[in-house]
Amino acid sequence: xxxxxxxxxxxxxxxxxxxxxxxxxxxxxxxxxxxxxxxxxxxxxxxxxxxxxxxxxxxxxxxxxxxxxxxxxxxxxxxxxxxxxxxxxxxxxxxxxxxxxxxxxxxxxxxxxxxxxxxxxxxxxxxxxxxxxxxxxxxxxxxxxxxxxxxxxxxxxxxxxxxxxxxxxxxxxxxxxxxxxxxxxxxxxxxxxxxxxxxxxxxxxxxxxxxxxxxxxxxxxxxxxxxxxxxxxxxxxxxxxxxxxxxxxxxxxxxxxxxxxxxxxxxxxxxxxxxxxxxxxxxxxxxxxxxxxxxxxxxxxxxxxxxxxxxxxxxxxxxxxxxxxxxxxxxxxxxxxxxxxxxxxxxxxxxxxxxxxxxxxxxxxxxxxxxxxxxxxxxxxxxxxxxxxxxxxxxxxxxxxxxxxxxxxxxxxxxxxxxxxxxxxxxxxxxxxxxxxxxxxxxxxxxxxxxxxxxxxxxxxxxxxxxxxxxxxxxxxxxxxxxxxxxxxxxxxxxxxxxxxxxxxxxxxxxxxxxxxxxxxxxxxxxxxxxxxxxxxxxxxxxxxxxxxxxxxxxxxxxxxxxxxxxxxxxxxxxxxxxxxxxxxxxxxxxxxxxxxxxxxxxxxxxxxxxxxxxxxxxxxxxxxxxx
DNA sequence: GCGGATCAC
DNA sequence: TATGGTGATCCGC
Numbered sequence: 001x002x003x004x005x006x007x008x009x010x011x012x013x014x015x016x017x018x019x020x021x022x023x024x025x026x027x028x029x030x031x032x033x034x035x036x037x038x039x040x041x042x043x044x045x046x047x048x049x050x051x052x053x054x055x056x057x058x059x060x061x062x063x064x065x066x067x068x069x070x071x072x073x074x075x076x077x078x079x080x081x082x083x084x085x086x087x088x089x090x091x092x093x094x095x096x097x098x099x100x101x102x103x104x105x106x107x108x109x110x111x112x113x114x115x116x117x118x119x120x121x122x123x124x125x126x127x128x129x130x131x132x133x134x135x136x137x138x139x140x141x142x143x144x145x146x147x148x149x150x151x152x153x154x155x156x157x158x159x160x161x162x163x164x165x166x167x168x169x170x171x172x173x174x175x176x177x178x179x180x181x182x183x184x185x186x187x188x189x190x191x192x193x194x195x196x197x198x199x200x201x202x203x204x205x206x207x208x209x210x211x212x213x214x215x216x217x218x219x220x221x222x223x224x225x226x227x228x229x230x231x232x233x234x235x236x237x238x239x240x241x242x243x244x245x246x247x248x249x250x251x252x253x254x255x256x257x258x259x260x261x262x263x264x265x266x267x268x269x270x271x272x273x274x275x276x277x278x279x280x281x282x283x284x285x286x287x288x289x290x291x292x293x294x295x296x297x298x299x300x301x302x303x304x305x306x307x308x309x310x311x312x313x314x315x316x317x318x319x320x321x322x323x324x325x326x327x328x329x330x331x332x333x334x335x336x337x338x339x340x341x342x343x344x345x346x347x348x349x350x351x352x353x354x355x356x357x358x359x360x361x362x363x364x365x366x367x368x369x370x371x372x373x374x375x376x377x378x379x380x381x382x383x384x385x386x387x388x389x390x391x392x393x394x395x396x397x398x399x400x401x402x403x404x405x406x407x408x409x410x411x412x413x414x415x416x417x418x419x420x421x422x423x424x425x426x427x428x429x430x431x432x433x434x435x436x437x438x439x440x441x442x443x444x445x446x447x448x449x450x451x452x453x454x455x456x457x458x459x460x461x462x463x464x465x466x467x468x469x470x471x472x473x474x475x476x477x478x479x480x481x482x483x484x485x486x487x488x489x490x491x492x493x494x495x496x497x498x499x500x501x502x503x504x505x506x507x508x509x510x511x512x513x514x515x516x517x518x519x520x521x522x523x524x525x526x527x528x529x530x531x532x533x534x535x536x537x538x539x540x541x542x543x544x545x546x547x548x549x550x551x552x553x554x555x556x557x558x559x560x561x562x563x564x565x566x567x568x569x570x571x572x573x574x575x576x577x578x579x580x581x582x583x584x585x586x587x588x589x590x591x592x593x594x595x596x597x598x599x600x601x602x603x604x605x606x607x608x609x610x611x612x613x614x615x616x617x618x619x620x621x622x623x624x625x626x627x628x
Numbered sequence: 629g630c631g632g633a634t635c636a637c
Numbered sequence: 638t639a640t641g642g643t644g645a646t647c648c649g650c
Contacts (some may be wrong), residue, residue, distance in 0.1 A: 022640050029633090108641045110637085123637085126640040167637050258635045328636060338642060374629085384640085634647080 009120035009133060016129045025384035035259060040268045043571065044283055051568040052282045054558060058566075059281035071213075071236045075188050077161075077175040077211045078218035079195070081154065082173035086113040087205050088150050089140045090165045101138040102130055107340075110142060114229060147171075147458035150203055157198045161191060166215075192232050206230040213237045217246075221254055246256055247275035286568065335370060337361050343382040348417065354407055355400075362400035371398035457470035552579060 047055075081087065085103040086254075090096045090113065100110040102115035106127035119134040125193040131137050151170040158165045160174035177191050184191075188211045199207050202527045209227045210221025212235040221233045235245055250273055252262045265271040268287075269280045277284065337360050341353065364369065376390040397403060553561040559568050567575050 017640080022641080025638095032633095104638060105641085110641085124640080172637080205644050256635070260634060332644075333646095334644060336643060340641065342638095376630090386632080390630060392629065630650085632650105634650090635645085637643095 003118060004120040006120065010373060012123075012132055013129055016132055021383050033263060036266055037267050038288060040264065043287055044268065046570045047283070047286055048570060049566060051286060053568065054280040054568070059285045063281070072239065072241075072242070073178070074176060075178045075237065076182055076186070076211055076212055076215050076218040077177050077192060077195070078168075078212075078215065078222055079154075079158065079173050079175065079199075079207050080209070080222045081199075081205055081207045081229075083111055083113050083173035084119075084150075084205070085111040086116075086140075087141065088146050089143075089205055091150075092146065096138065096140070099138055100134050102127065103140050103142055105141065106131070106140065109139075112137075120625055137436040150205065153203045154199050154205070154207070157195060160198070161195055162335075168219075174218065177211075189232075189234055190396075192234070196232065208232065211235060213242065216240065216255065219255060220249065247273065249274050251277065332370075335361065335364055335368070335372075336376075337364065338378060339382065350411065350415075351408070354411060355404060358404040358407055359400045362398060362403055365398045371396040373397065375403065375406050375410065377407055379411075379414055386415065447589055472518070488519060 005281070017026075030550050086101055089103055096113075098115060100113065100119065102112040102121070104110045104127055109121070109125060109127050109130055112121045112130070116130070116134060116137060119130075119137075121130050121133065127139060129147065131139075148168050154171075155165070155167065155173070158173050158175055161177055161180050164176070170176060177188060177197075180191055181188055192209050192211060196207055196209060199205065206229060208222055208230060209232040211223060211233070212216045212218040217235060221235060251265055251271060252259075254274070257265075266276070266397065268568040269276075269283055271277050271280055337357055339353065339357065344350065372394045373394070374392045376388055379387045379389075381387075384527060391406055391410065397406075406498055429540060554567070554569070554575070555561050558566045560567070569575075
C-alpha cells in the first residue's frame with residue numbers, strides 16, 4: 001500500500017509483541033528454521049562440480065519435457081471480491097463508509113477495508129495491534145450468514161459464464177471462459193468487464209479479476225496488486241508475455257509459497273524471483289529430489305511440493321499441471337472444531353470444554369451425514385506450542401459419546417505435561433496402526449498447568465467412487481448408506497498451558513520440553529546413523545537373514561537401486577540415512593507380518609481398553625517420537 | 629498411520 | 638488483557 005509508514009508499523013508490531021508468549025514461540029520457530037537453512041547451506045556447499053553438472057542435466061531434460069507439453073489454449077478467469085467481509089458489512093451499515101473498519105475482534109481481524117489498510121494492517125493481525133496503529137478503527141464482528149448470502153449472489157453471476165466454475169472460497173472463484181469467448185466471438189476483456197458489472201449490479205460489491213492461460217497465473221495476477229481494488233488484468237495466451245510477467249515475479253506471490261518457504265529459498269539459494277529459480281535449477285534439483293516419497297509420487301504423476309513444484313515452478317506456471325492443488329475440494333476429508341480460551345490448569349474445566357466440542361462436532365457431522373474413524377486431539381499450550389494425538393478406530397463413529405470417549409483417552413495421554421525424554425515408545429515403529437498410545441505410570445506430581453483450546457476434527461477418507469451422491473455437498477440424500485462406508489473421524493482439542501501462580505514450575509517444564517525438540521529431533525537422526533560405517537551398501541545382518549531381498553546399490557554413483565532416489569556421493573550422511581530408511585522399512589514390514597499373524601485384531605482393541613485406566617495419568621510426550 | 633509443519637483464506 | 642478457525646497437504650518417520 002502506498003503511503004504506509006512501514007517502519008512505524010514494524011516498530012509498533014514489535015513493541016506490542018515483544019516478550020509475549022506468542023512472540024517467544026515465534027522466535028523458537030525461527031530458530032528452528034534457521035537451523036534447517038544452515039543444514040541446507042552445508043549440503044549445497046558440499047556439492048561438487050560433477051554433482052552440479054549431473055543435476056543440471058537432469059533439470060534440463062525435465063525442462064525440455066515440460067516445455068513440449070505446454071498448453072496455452074485455455075482462458076481462465078480468477079475473480080476476487082474486494083475486501084469482501086468489510087464490503088458486505090458496509091453495505092448493511094452505510095454509516096461505516098469511508099471510515100477505517102475491520103471485521104473481526106481484538107484477538108484477530110479477518111478483513112479490513114481500504115481506509116484501514118492505509119494504516120499498514122497485515123493479514124492475520126490481531127485486533128489490539130491494529131487499534132494501536134489506528135485508534136479510531138471500528139470493529140465489526142463477523143457474520144457468516146451475511147457473507148454466505150452475498151457469496152451466493154456472486155456465484156449466480158459466475159454461473160452465467162461457466163456453469164462449472166470453481167469456488168476457491170466465499171469471495172474467490174475460477175472460471176474457464178474459453179467456451180464463452182469462442183461462442184460469442186469476443187475477447188476475454190469484454191467478458192470480464194461484463195461479469196464485473198454484473199456482480200456489481202447484483203450485489204453492490206466490487207471485485208477484481210485476472211485472466212491468464214491457467215488458474216495459477218490468473219490468481220497470481222490478483223496477488224500482484226496491479227489490479228486491485230476494482231480492477232482487472234489480462235495476460236495474453238502468449239509464451240513471451242507469460243515469461244516476461246513471471247520472470248520478475250517474487251516467489252512469495254505464488255500460491256503455496258508462504259513465509260517459511262520464501263525464507264528458505266532466499267537464504268539458502270538467494271532466490272527472490274521465479275527467474276532466479278530457473279537459474280538455480282541444478283541446486284534445487286539436488287536438494288529437493290532426495291525424498292523417497294517425492295520420487296514415488298513423481299512416478300505416479302502426483303506432484304510433491306519440493307521435488308517438482310519448487311524445482312520447476314516457473315514451468316508449471318506455464319503448464320497448469322499444478323491445477324490439482326487448487327482444484328475444488330470435491331468432498332471433505334475431515335471435519336473439525338477448535339476453540340481457544342484463556343489458560344487454565346483445571347482439568348475438570350478442560351474436560352468440560354472437550355465435551356462441548358465433542359457435541360458440536362457430532363452435531364456438525366450428523367448435519368452432513370458423516371462418520372469417521374480417525375480422531376485427532378489438538379492441544380495448544382499457553383506457550384503456543386501445538387501438539388496433536390490421534391487414533392484410528394476399527395469402527396466409524398459420529399456420536400458425541402463415542403467421540404468424547406476416545407478424545408478423553410487422547411487427552412489423558414497428554415496430561416500432565418512432562419518433558420521426560422526417557423519415556424520412549426516404539427509401538428508405532430513396530431506395529432503401525434496400533435491404537436494404544438497410552439503408557440500407564442503413576443500419577444504425575446507436577447502441576448500441569450493448562451489452558452485450553454479444544455478442537456474436534458473429523459476426517460473422511462477413501463470414498464467409494466460409486467457413491468456419486470457424495471460428490472455433491474449440497475445433496476442431503478447421501479446419509480443413509482454411509483455409516484459403514486469409508487469415513488473417518490477425527491477429533492481434536494487444544495489446551496493451552498496455564499499461566500498462573502505456579503509460573504516457575506510450568507515454565508521450566510516447558511523450557512525442558514523445548515530443548516528436547518530443538519536439540520535432538522533434527523540432529524539425533526544423523527548421529528544415530530553415523531555409527532555405521534561409510535559403506536554405500538546396506539549390509540545389515542538382520543536384513544540379510546530375514547528378508548532375502550536385493551541389496552541396495554548406488555547406480556551410476558547417484559541412484560538408489562531400490563527406489564530410484566538420487567543422492568550425490570558426497571552426501572555421505574544422507575546416504576547412510578537413506579540406507580537406514582530402507583532397512584527400517586523392511587523391518588517394519590516384517591514385524592507387522594509377524595504381528596498380524598500372531599495377534600488377532602480384536603485382541604488389540606481389548607488391550608487398548610484395558611490399558612487405559614482413567615485414574616492414572618500418562619506421561620508420554622510427543623517429543624520422544626522424534627528422538628529415535 | 630502419526631505427528632509436526634506449512635499454507636490459504 | 639490480548640495473536641483465530643477450518644481444511645488440506647507434505648515430510649519424515
